[in-house]
Amino acid sequence: MSIKTNLLKLKSALPSQVTLVAVSKTKPVEDVMEAYEAGQRVFGENKVQEMVDKYQQMPKDIQWHMIGNVQRNKVKYMAEFVDLIHGVDSLKLLTEINKQAEKHQRSINCLLQLKIAQEDTKFGMTAEAAHDLLESDHFKSLKNISIVGVMGMASFTENTAQIKEEFTSLKTTFESLKKTNPSLEIVSMGMSGDYPLAITCGSTMVRVGSSIFGARNYAI
Ligand SMILES: *Cc1c(COP(=O)(O)O)cnc(C)c1O
Numbered sequence: 035m036s037i038k039t040n041l042l043k044l045k046s047a048l049p050s051q052v053t054l055v056a057v058s059k060t061k062p063v064e065d066v067m068e069a070y071e072a073g074q075r076v077f078g079e080n081k082v083q084e085m086v087d088k089y090q091q092m093p094k095d096i097q098w099h100m101i102g103n104v105q106r107n108k109v110k111y112m113a114e115f116v117d118l119i120h121g122v123d124s125l126k127l128l129t130e131i132n133k134q135a136e137k138h139q140r141s142i143n144c145l146l147q148l149k150i151a152q153e154d155t156k157f158g159m160t161a162e163a164a165h166d167l168l169e170s171d172h173f174k175s176l177k178n179i180s181i182v183g184v185m186g187m188a189s190f191t192e193n194t195a196q197i198k199e200e201f202t203s204l205k206t207t208f209e210s211l212k213k214t215n216p217s218l219e220i221v222s223m224g225m226s227g228d229y230p231l232a233i234t235c236g237s238t239m240v241r242v243g244s245s246i247f248g249a250r251n252y253a254i
Pocket of ligand 1: 057059080101102187224225226227241242243244245
């Protein structure tokens with residue numbers, strides 16, 4: 035099936051409150067343009083350099099989301115245009131994002147990434163650490179960033195009950211953080227393999243790649 039067909043089918047099945055981030059990492063500009071021409075405007079990348087390359091070549095009404103682990107020394111390359119950074123897991127990183135945003139006289143929206151998976155490979159903060167960050171004076175002094183929600187990745191497993199538990203824990207943490215931070219609105223969870231479940235658990239933003247663009251080939 036074509037990218038356009040995949041995309042339109044997926045979009046028609048999403049509830050209206052759920053934003054689709056089309057994950058275009060490793061895919062060539064021609065493929066991303068096919069999704070753009072089918073109406074998609076929000077794209078997710080996990081490498082800063084690749085996102086910058088695509089930003090430079092593609093129409094400027096695209097909203098670029100950084101969904102991968104961000105190294106602090108790379109923030110400066112995307113600070114001018116990035117729409118949302120999903121993977122913020124420390125005050126140190128947030129401080130750098132704030133600094134670079136200030137240079138461009140803008141504010142950058144960020145999500146706190148929480149560790150919900152049992153696996154050691156998925157990074158992120160604990161709920162306590164996220165709470166402490168949001169309550170800290172240092173955080174409150176950062177004027178060029180906004181925390182607009184949370185993001186998480188479930189374990190890579192066939193065990194649906196476990197995935198459901200992990201998504202539910204992210205939603206619960208979101209609700210608890212929102213009590214003292216009413217500006218939190220986004221729960222970014224769900225990928226090609228688990229987004230329907232994520233939506234039933236309260237996701238408001240899904241990050242879907244292979245179901246739209248096909249399997250990725252990391253060898254090229
Ligand atoms: C690659 C990636 C996705 C999309 O994965 P698919 O299984 O292709 O839908 C979503 N979120 C993150 C953080 C990713 O790195």
